[in-house]
Amino acid sequence: MIKTDILIIGAGPVGLFTVFEAGLMKLKCHLIDALPEAGGQLIEIYPKKPIYDIPGYPSVMAGELVDKLLSQAAPFKPGYTLGDRAETIVQQEGSFLVTTQSGVKHLAPVVIIAGGLGSFEPRKPQINQLANYEKKGLHYMVKNPDDFNGKKILISGGGDSALDWAIYFAKKSGPVVTLVHRSDQFRAHKDSVTQAYDLEAKGKMKIFTHAEVVALQGATKLTTAILRTKEGAEQPLSIDCWLPLFGLSPKLGPMANWGLEIEKNAIVVDNTLDYQTNRPGIFAVGDVNTYPGKLKLILCGFHEATLAVQSAYKIIHPDKRFTLKYTTVQGIQGF
Missing domain, CATH: 3.50.50.60 (FAD/NAD(P)-binding domain)
Structure with a gap:
């Protein structure tokens, strides 16, 4: 069984950035993705397509952005279960037990769903x-x-x-x-x-x-x-x-049966605080979620992940107080 602080469902750009934000708070992460490599749609669908709305990058190829996010997450040594889909989730003594299609079990007090469009196929x-x-x-x-x-x-x-x-x-x-x-x-x-x-x-x-x-x-x-x-x-x-190029047909797959509130094939979250779902301890960030005013942009997913991790820390360490420090002050080992 794989045990971690935060289990991230989806190793796309938002999932990878979640690792970085969690790492700043000394939280360990493990990611599950049905695709054989990290990167989500950016790698699977358009790795050589330029992206223009990432701060600091007038233009960046999708595949290059994934490489940068992997490098950014690397110092925090995340674990990966790739090429294997998360099938079931069961609450177990203050944690969530997530089992994949191949039977691999993962245990974590917090689950952050960053599954993009979920599974998808072209129209x-x-x-x-x-x-x-x-x-x-x-x-x-x-x-x-x-x-x-x-x-x-x-x-x-x-x-x-x-x-x-x-x-x-x-x-x-x-x-x-x-x-x-x-x-x-x-x-x-x-x-x-x-x-x-x-x-x-x-x-x-x-x-x-x-x-x-x-x-x-x-x-x-x-x-x-x-x-x-x-x-x-x-x-x-x-x-x-x-x-x-008529777009993709998103499918939540097994996540649709996890007891989460679903609206138009997306997971409803509380955007006024931390992007938590109707199940405490389970968050949804990135394109997989929905709320009033939702914009399906990578940039917005990064913001959502940052706030979700802040609340995740309180769940994992209810008796501790985390003091936010700028990365220019605390630094990051490994860079």
């Missing part, structure tokens, strides 16, 4: 014979942008991910990128929409609105996508790859 378009082209030109995420060098890329979607990748590929030398969206209103950031239309004006991108992909063609791999406009007209488009 797939409803097109016949879709599976025939998966990994043969059809991709639901970009793990290595270099794999798409020199290819005729078609991207579908109107959110941030679709626009970000369309802009990224359009700025690189190569064939013109095609962006298709079923509406003329994009959900992405306004600046991204402006950039996309600027690139279209420069001849580096083609944008089709009120259109969608309705069929795919190709004998052994994807070679053609059939676009249909709102008028019903269809036109073939020669492509090497298609990226339907």
Whole structure:
């Protein structure tokens, strides 16, 4: 059995930063994640995608941010159970016993759920014979942008991910990128929409609105996508790859059965104090939680984790008082 002060469910960016904040308070952490390596979505889905809203980093690749967070957590020697999903949680003599899918048991007085979207899978378009082209030109995420060098890329979607990748590929030398969206209103950031239309004006991108992909063609791999406009007209488009970026379908998985208050597939927390759930001693931070005014940003998750750890200390050491010190004063061994 693995015993620790704080058991963190989810080894994404917010989970990793929780280790750092807990370490400043001399609290030991152990992390559980169903993925085979730490980093969450940043590693699993877009390790080579730039992130622009992390303080101190005008731009940082997702994978690089994970490396920095791992280095920041390393001096506090956290434990990891990776490639194994947390299945059950049982309250046991003032602590929580969490058992994974493979049967590994973990015991801790505090559990902090930092599971991002929980388990997730891409939202797939409803097109016949879709599976025939998966990994043969059809991709639901970009793990290595270099794999798409020199290819005729078609991207579908109107959110941030679709626009970000369309802009990224359009700025690189190569064939013109095609962006298709079923509406003329994009959900992405306004600046991204402006950039996309600027690139279209420069001849580096083609944008089709009120259109969608309705069929795919190709004998052994994807070679053609059939676009249909709102008028019903269809036109073939020669492509090497298609990226339907319609977002992810989040699933809480076993956590939905842990007696936590759930609202719209997210865990309800008390944001007025410490992001604790309806079960005392269990906190939820990052994209997995919800409360009035919630923003699903990594930055907000860092803030939530900081406050959650403050309350966790009081649960773990009810007779002790912790005096907050700036890291510039106390320093950190290992850096």
